[in-house]
Amino acid sequence: MRYAALFPGQGAQYVGMGEELYKKHSIAREIFDEASEVLNRDMTKLCFNSTETDLKRTDNAQVGILTVSVASFYVFMKQYGIQPLMCAGHSLGEYSALVCSEALTFSEALTLVSHRGKFMHEASLQKQGVMVSISHTDQATIENYCKEFSRGNLIAEISCINSSNQVVVSCNKEVVSLFVEKVGGHATVLDVGGAFHSPLMLHAAKLFKKELVKTKFKCPIFPVISNVFGKPYAYDRDHVEILSRQILEPVDWLNTMKFIEGENVKYTIDFGPKTIVGNLIQRNYPLLTGLSVNSEKDMHLFQKELKEVDKERIKLLKLCCKIAVSTKNYTCNDRHSYQEYVLRPYQSICNTINLAENNEISLRDEQVIEAIQMLLQVFKMKGIGNEEVRNRLDSILREINFNHTCYHIFIINQLMKEINT
Numbered sequence: 563m564r565y566a567a568l569f570p571g572q573g574a575q576y577v578g579m580g581e582e583l584y585k586k587h588s589i590a591r592e593i594f595d596e597a598s599e600v601l602n603r604d605m606t607k608l609c610f611n612s613t614e615t616d617l618k619r620t621d622n623a624q625v626g627i628l629t630v631s632v633a634s635f636y637v638f639m640k641q642y643g644i645q646p647l648m649c650a651g652h653s654l655g656e657y658s659a660l661v662c663s664e665a666l667t668f669s670e671a672l673t674l675v676s677h678r679g680k681f682m683h684e685a686s687l688q689k690q691g692v693m694v695s696i697s698h699t700d701q702a703t704i705e706n707y708c709k710e711f712s713r714g715n716l717i718a719e720i721s722c723i724n725s726s727n728q729v730v731v732s733c734n735k736e737v738v739s740l741f742v743e744k745v746g747g748h749a750t751v752l753d754v755g756g757a758f759h760s761p762l763m764l765h766a767a768k769l770f771k772k773e774l775v776k777t778k779f780k781c782p783i784f785p786v787i788s789n790v791f792g793k794p795y796a797y798d799r800d801h802v803e804i805l806s807r808q809i810l811e812p813v814d815w816l817n818t819m820k821f822i823e824g825e826n827v828k829y830t831i832d833f834g835p836k837t838i839v840g841n842l843i844q845r846n847y848p849l850l851t852g853l854s855v856n857s858e859k860d861m862h863l864f865q866k867e868l869k870e871v872d873k874e875r876i877k878l879l880k881l882c883c884k885i886a887v888s889t890k891n892y893t894c895n896d897r898h899s900y901q902e903y904v905l906r907p908y909q910s911i912c913n914t915i916n917l918a919e920n921n922e923i924s925l926r927d928e929q930v931i932e933a934i935q936m937l938l939q940v941f942k943m944k945g946i947g948n949e950e951v952r953n954r955l956d957s958i959l960r961e962i963n964f965n966h967t968c969y970h971i972f973i974i975n976q977l978m979k980e981i982n983t
Contacts, residue, residue, distance in 0.1 A: 563644055563828075563829070563867060563868070563871045564647050564825075564826060564827050564828045564829065565644075565646055565647060565827060565828065565829040565830060565831055565853075566646055566647060566648050566649060566650065566822045566827045566829075566830045566831075567635065567646035567648075567649040567650075567659070567662060567830075567831055567833055568649070568650055568651065568652070568655070568830050568831065568832050568833070568839045568840075568843070569631045569635075569649070569650070569651035569652065569655030569656070569658035569659050569662075569832075569833055569834050569839070570627065570631065570651075570652055570654075570655050570832065570834040570835065570836065570838050570839050571627070571651065571652040571653035571654040571655045571813075572620065572623050572624060572627065572653065572654050572754045572755070572758070573752055573753050573754050573838065574627055574834055574835040574836045574838050575617050575618065575623045575626055575627055575835055576614075576617070576835060576836065577609075577610070577611070577612055577613070577614055577617055578609070578610055579609050579610075579626065579627075579630050579835040579836075580594070580609050580610070580626075580629065580630035580633055580634075580835070581606075581609070581610045583630070583633050583634060583637055584606065584610075584633075587633075587637045587640070589633070589636050589637055589640050590633040590634075590636070590637055593629060593632055593633040593636060593668065594606055594609075594629060594633065596668060596669065596672075597625065597628075597629040597668075597672055600669050600672045600673065601625060601672055601676055605625070605626070605629055608622060608625075608626050609626045609629065609630060618753065618754075618755055619683060619755055620679050620682045620683035620686060620754070620755035620756060621676070621679040621680045621682075621683040622679070623679070623754075623755065624654050624675050624676075624678060624679035624682075625672060625675055625676055625679060627654060627655075627658075627834060627835060628654065628657055628658055628661075628671060628672065628675050629672075630834055630835050631651075631655065631658035631833050631834035631835070632658055632661050632662065632668055632671075634833040634834055634855055635658070635662045635833045636662075637855075638831075638833065638855055642868065642924070642926070643925075643926025643927050643928060643929075644868075644871070644926070644927060645783070645784060645927050646784055646831070647784065647785075647825065647827055648784055648785040648786070648787060648794065648822065648825065648827070649662060649663055649784060649785070649786055649787070650786065650787040650789075650818050650822070651789075652722075652789070652813060652815060652839060653722070653758065653759065653789060653808070653813050654675065654678075655834065655839070656786070656788070656789055656805075656808065657671045657674065657675050657678075658671075658833070658834065659786045659787075660779075660782070660786055662833075663782035663783055663784050663785075663786050664780060664782060664783050665779050665780050665781070665782040665786060665795075665801075666777070666779065666780070670777055673773075673777075674770075674773060674774065674777060677769075677770060677773045678766075678770055678773075678809070681765075681766035681769045681770050682755075682756060682758060682763060682766045682809065683755060683756070684766070685756065685762065685763050685764075685765050685766040686755055686756025686757070686762075688765070689734075689757075689762045690734070690735060690756070690757075691717070691732060691733055691734050691735065691756055691757025691760070691762045692732075692733065692734075692735055692738060692751055692752070692754075692756075692757060693721060693722075693730050693731070693732050693751070693752040693754050693756075693757060693758060694730065694731045694732075694733065694738055694741055694749050694750065694751055694752065695724075695728065695729075695730050695749070695750045695751075695752055696728070696729055696730070696731060696741065696745055696748055696749050696750075697727055697728045697748050698727055698745075698748045699727075699745050699748060700727075701720070701723065701726075701729055704720060704729055704731065705720060707740075707741065707744055708720060708731060708733075711733065711737045711740050711741070715734075716733070716734050716736060716737055717732075717733060717734055717737075717757070717760060717761055717762060718731055718732075718733035718734070718737045718741075719731065719732055719733070719760045719761065719812075720732075720812050721757070721758060721759035721760050721812050721813065722759060722812060722813040722815060723812055723813065723814055723815060723816045723817075724813075724815045724816065724842060724846070725815070725816055725819075725842070725845075725846035725847070726816060726846070727846070728842075728846065730752065730813075732757035732758060732759055732760035732762065733757060733760075734757070734762075738751060758809065759808075759809065759810065759811060759812055759813055760810070761810065763809045763810055764810060766809055767806050767807070767809040767810050768806075770805075770806055770809060771802060771806035774801070774802040774805055774806055775802050777801075777802075779801040782795070787818045787821055787822070788804055788808075789808050789811075789813045789814060789815070789818070790804050790807050790808055790811055790814065791804075791814070791817075792814040792815075792816070792817025792818045792820070792821055793817075793821055794821075815842075819843070819846075819847050819850070822850065823847065823849045823850060827850065828850070828851060829850070829851045829852075829853055829864070829867070830843050830850050830851070830852050830853065831853045831854070831855060831864070832852065832853065832854040832855065832856075833855055835856075836856065837854040837856050837857055839852070839854075840852040840853060840854035840857070840860070841854075851863075868924065872918060872924055872925055874962055875918070875925040875929075875930050876915060876918050876919060876925065877961070877962060878930055878933065878958065878962050879911055879914065879915050879918075879925070879929075879930065879933045880915060881957075881958050881961060881962070882911065882933040882934060882936060882937045882958070883908060883911055883912060883915070883933075885937060885954050885957070885958070886904075886908055886936065886937050886940040887908075889940065889941065889944055889946060889954070890944065891943075891944040891945070892944055892945035892946070893943065893944060893945040895943055899943070900943065903939055903940075903942075903943050904939070904940050904943050904944075907935075907936040907939060907940075908936060908940070910932075910936075911932070911933045911936055914929055914932075914933075937954075938951075941954070
């Protein structure tokens with residue numbers, strides 16, 4: 563299934579966020595417990611029982627949203643086991659994306675985001691500002707207004723490009739009335755704690771960079787799209803530089819979504835509090851179907867699509883079994899080895915197919931990967947050369963639906979690259 567995982571930023575917080583996940587799912591409780599231990603504070607109290615004023619504070623909102631977003635994704639993965647093709651997060655949400663792609667551990671992200679929230683909160687107290695969402699006014703016009711209103715000690719800069727007809731401006735409080743005068747009811751002050759992604763955050767960015775250098779980033783298991791570039795991180799690119807710049811520079815959500823659209827992704831799934839990102843997709847990106855894990859209607863649509871995914875996964879497992887049986891054995895294996903490394907794994911996959919066809923289980927990514935690994939083990943035991951292995955794997959690629967099994971096609975392609983080298 564071709565979907566991108568999306569994660570919200572600050573402004574998605576609300577009192578009680580994550581409480582239902584916490585009550586229903588042990589893995590969510592584990593995430594909250596880890597967050598409480600790492601941060602040395604009760605995260606259930608912060609997320610479930612704070613006042614709106616306390617939770618809105620940047621140093622509280624950021625760690626809270628990160629915790630709920632990661633818990634939401636982990637619950638989803640435990641239920642459905644379907645890896646996203648790629649992921650992105652809006653501002654703060656980029657850290658949730660880095661965790662879920664395994665570029666950062668949850669503990670590492672908590673430590674970083676705790677510092678990030680603290681520094682940004684302190685910067686907001688020193689240089690007070692707000693973020694104003696403006697719709698139905700083209701970007702060039704808003705840029706001209708920003709230049710017009712930026713005089714003396716006043717600052718007004720575009721801080722988020724959410725779509726072709728919605729941008730966010732970070733500015734001093736004194737500038738808000740000027741924007742309202744120009745664009746009327748199309749200007750809305752956002753429920754965040756400061757003028758983020760603007761020069762007002764310069765000191766916070768400098769302090770945060772000192773924390774970033776202490777962290778070792780790993781290669782993600784699926785691409786993470788950077789807010790700064792609107793393109794995936796390159797493994798050799800400087801995460802420290804990018805993430806420190808992210809506090810100062812605009813969130814390029816428009817080009818992030820254009821990149822996702824260009825990869826022929828069909829669905830996006832919004833993980834985290836509320837449905838802000840999903841709603842943004844539905845309103846502005848008609849090529850994408852924006853879903854949210856918090857919407858019962860959206861999850862019903864997802865489960866319907868999942869049935870088609872299961873059909874294609876069963877087909878892939880059957881192909882693996884068919885090829886395993888039909889491949890000639892060029893070696894003389896002893897009975898024990900053949901039983902252990904060929905028959906037993908083969909029979910296990912056949913049992914999985916029977917369970918899935920009888921609707922007793924829903925197939926997960928790891929079960930499909932297990933079938934591919936079984937096939938590779940059979941090739942090895944039967945003494946199959948690399949060229950025939952490539953041909954056999956290529957025959958699978960020709961027969962399965964790319965839209966439903968893109969992650970597994972990625973795995974097969976990676977295996978073929980390894981064989982070629």
